[in-house]
Amino acid sequence: MGDAVGDTSGDAGFDADLLEEELRGAAAVLDPLPAELLQLAMDAYLLHDLDARVAELTFDSLVDAIPVRGVEDPPRMLTFQAGELTVDVEVTDDGLLGQLLPPQPARIEVLGGPATAHPLTVDAMGRFTGDTPPTGPFALRLRTGGDVIVTEWLRA
Numbered sequence: 001m002g003d004a005v006g007d008t009s010g011d012a013g014f015d016a017d018l019l020e021e022e023l024r025g026a027a028a029v030l031d032p033l034p035a036e037l038l039q040l041a042m043d044a045y046l047l048h049d050l051d052a053r054v055a056e057l058t059f060d061s062l063v064d065a066i067p068v069r070g071v072e073d074p075p076r077m078l079t080f081q082a083g084e085l086t087v088d089v090e091v092t093d094d095g096l097l098g099q100l101l102p103p104q105p106a107r108i109e110v111l112g113g114p115a116t117a118h119p120l121t122v123d124a125m126g127r128f129t130g131d132t133p134p135t136g137p138f139a140l141r142l143r144t145g146g147d148v149i150v151t152e153w154l155r156a
Helices: 016-031 035-047
Strands: 053-060 076-082 085-092 095-101 106-111 118-122 127-130 137-144 147-151
Touching: 016 127
Parallel strands: 053 147
Antiparallel strands: 053 076, 076 085, 085 095, 095 127, 106 118, 106 137, 118 127, 137 147
């Protein structure tokens, strides 16, 4: 019966944890993780809100809009949806312009990295503006009442 498939009695000296540790050490030497990739992973983790709901991108003028003849470099229009909340955003060379529907008090931050959250002010009509255009990947984090909502990440 010593030939049974799951029988490990002949492997009394085998230590799977030790083997895994040796393989990790060899991989670190032979194929190290690039420092830039490790930093990006850590930055992404720092921006993650465990309690946040994700606002889904439902419209992006770069993909969904019909081109208008004679209009050069139109602003980028984005619409995000999270439950009953809609966030409309216009991205221009001068910054961001947007509105929450239905209008409600909120705190909004433009996320561009772990140390680059730019707060935006929301008025009574749900409108907000930001005078700094995003220059790379960005997302919006909204705090409305007890909810935290984060939009999908996009490239500027």
